[in-house]
Amino acid sequence: TKVYGVIGYPIEHSLSPVFQNIFFSRLGIDAVYVPFSVPPEDLQTAIEGLKALGVKGVNVTIPHKERVLQFVDFVDEHVEKIGSSNTLKFVDGKVYAYNTDWIGFLKAVQGLIEPGKRVLLLGAGGAARAVLYALLQRKDRVFIFNRSKEKAYKLAETFGAEVIDRPEDVLKDVDLIVNATSVGLVDKSWLFDYTLIEDRHVVYDIVYGQTELIRRAKSKGAKCEDGLSMLVHQGAESFKIWTGMEVPQDLVDECIKTLRE
Numbered sequence: 001t002k003v004y005g006v007i008g009y010p011i012e013h014s015l016s017p018v019f020q021n022i023f024f025s026r027l028g029i030d031a032v033y034v035p036f037s038v039p040p041e042d043l044q045t046a047i048e049g050l051k052a053l054g055v056k057g058v059n060v061t062i063p064h065k066e067r068v069l070q071f072v073d074f075v076d077e078h079v080e081k082i083g084s085s086n087t088l089k090f091v092d093g094k095v096y097a098y099n100t101d102w103i104g105f106l107k108a109v110q111g112l113i114e115p116g117k118r119v120l121l122l123g124a125g126g127a128a129r130a131v132l133y134a135l136l137q138r139k140d141r142v143f144i145f146n147r148s149k150e151k152a153y154k155l156a157e158t159f160g161a162e163v164i165d166r167p168e169d170v171l172k173d174v175d176l177i178v179n180a181t182s183v184g185l186v187d188k189s190w191l192f193d194y195t196l197i198e199d200r201h202v203v204y205d206i207v208y209g210q211t212e213l214i215r216r217a218k219s220k221g222a223k224c225e226d227g228l229s230m231l232v233h234q235g236a237e238s239f240k241i242w243t244g245m246e247v248p249q250d251l252v253d254e255c256i257k258t259l260r261e
């Protein structure tokens with residue numbers, strides 16, 4: 001039996017074990033996927049321990065996605081550009097770092113809206129970086145709004161996007177609205193005036209579940225989706241990196257549905 005897992009802190013609420021174990025059993029792979037609680041000060045020791053124990057691969061989540069890069073041997077080109085990794089693979093005592101968050105986002109929005117559109121991106125943190133990277137692969141034109149403008153400028157400079165003062169200023173011009181901040185279920189503050197959302201807008205919220213943004217967008221008749229689809233898609237990409245096996249689309253969809261229930 002091979003062992004895979006996810007490292008984060010806290011890790012109790014991670015949904016990855018739920019669907020990764022479904023992937024493994026449905027696709028006939030003799031493996032288990034377990035959550036590992038790793039406090040920041042133990043990150044390096046944990047990586048060494050995972051290697052010593054023969055763990056084959058892990059997902060990496062908050063707060064380790066950036067700092068884990070100090071402890072890996074190889075990074076792929078996307079990790080280098082995004083500056084964070086959510087997927088490690090252990091091979092012959094070496095650690096390979098990948099980023100599947102951006103592909104997860106790409107696949108999640110693929111079914112909602114064609115590429116080459118105008119996008120309002122809310123947020124400029126780690127998650128927003130992966131989202132922006134994906135949007136630019138789609139050749140979307142991106143307007144970034146963030147509470148602290150400095151961070152928005154930094155992100156825009158690195159990748160090539162425009163910074164705006166108020167989301168309301170571009171709402172009429174954009175087709176897609178993406179929330180990549182942590183505002184949602186716990187912090188319920190409004191990022192802009194949600195009553196201005198129109199039915200022609202497509203709204204993607206990387207937060208899981210019924211956020212205020214999703215609720216309002218729905219009531220306006222806008223097409224919208226929460227972050228669970230991105231989560232399962234990034235997991236399917238990690239699975240492919242570890243096993244070489246593609247997760248069938250219908251199994252991905254089934255897992256998204258399971259998590260929504």
Ligand code: ATR
Nearest residue numbers: 123124125126127128146147148151181182183189
């Ligand atoms: P993550 O890795 O999940 O992106 P992060 O790097 O800490 O986490 O970024 C959190 C994002 O949510 C940031 O864009 C943050 O805005 P600031 O850069 O101004 O801090 C945003 N955010 C968090 N709470 C917010 C709030 N109450 N209102 C607006 N933006 C908020």
